[in-house]
Amino acid sequence: MKPRHKRMALIAAGLAAVGLAATLVLNAFRSNLVFFFTPSQIANHEAPTGRGLRIGGLVVAGSVKREGVTVHFTVTDTAQSIPVVFTGILPDLFKEGKGVVAQGELDAKGVFQASEVLAKHDENYMPPEAAEALKRAQASGESTGKSLVMATENKPK
Template sequence: MKPRHKRAAIIAGGLAALGIAAYLVLNAFQSNLVFFFSPTQVFAGEAPKNRAFRIGGLVKEGTVKRDNLTVAFVVTDTAKEVPVSYTGILPDLFKEGKGVVAQGKLDENGHFTATEVLAKHDENYMPPEAKAALDQAQIQKTIKSLK
């Protein structure tokens, strides 16, 4: 094999290895990508049906029901509400009327089954996406009331 052919084979092999590595990295990234949706977006059908995503908003007052480690509650953005169930230990800061982000899947009945629940970490913090969703829902609610 001539040096020129040897060099071409090495370059081709390197490019093939680089392509395979890029494919594996992008595939792993896509499978771990989790998007955030508000209850209004979930009702609008923007949330994926058979894929994990995060839903955020406020825990509606009076909706937390505990049964051993299983907890059912409602997440709201003041415009729409999504029922959520979670089995596990909730964060200490989880309370009614406070911000929450839950990660899980939505079933065909519109019920969200969470695999992870995150509570806000102090009284002033709210995830930017949740705050924007709440603000948008409040604006829409105000517009509807003016009509």
């Protein structure tokens, strides 16, 4: 084999190795990617079922029901509400009327099966995705004449 052919074979093998490595990395990234959806997007069937995702909004007052370590509650963006089931220990800051982000899967019945629940860490913090979703929901509610009350209206700025 000529040196030129050896060089071409090494270059081809190197390109194949880089392509394989890129494919493996992108596949791992795609399988671990978790998207954020609002209750309105889930109600409009924009979220995939049986795939990991995050849902965020406010915990509806009076919706928290505990059955041992299993907790049932409802998350709303003030326009739509989604029932959530979580088995485990909730964060200390988890309360009705407060912001929450839950990670898990949406089942076929439309109930969000949470594997992790995150509560906001102080009264002024809300995840950027959840804050934007609440603003959009409020704007769409005002344009249709609905009255929406945001939990953040009375907070000092």
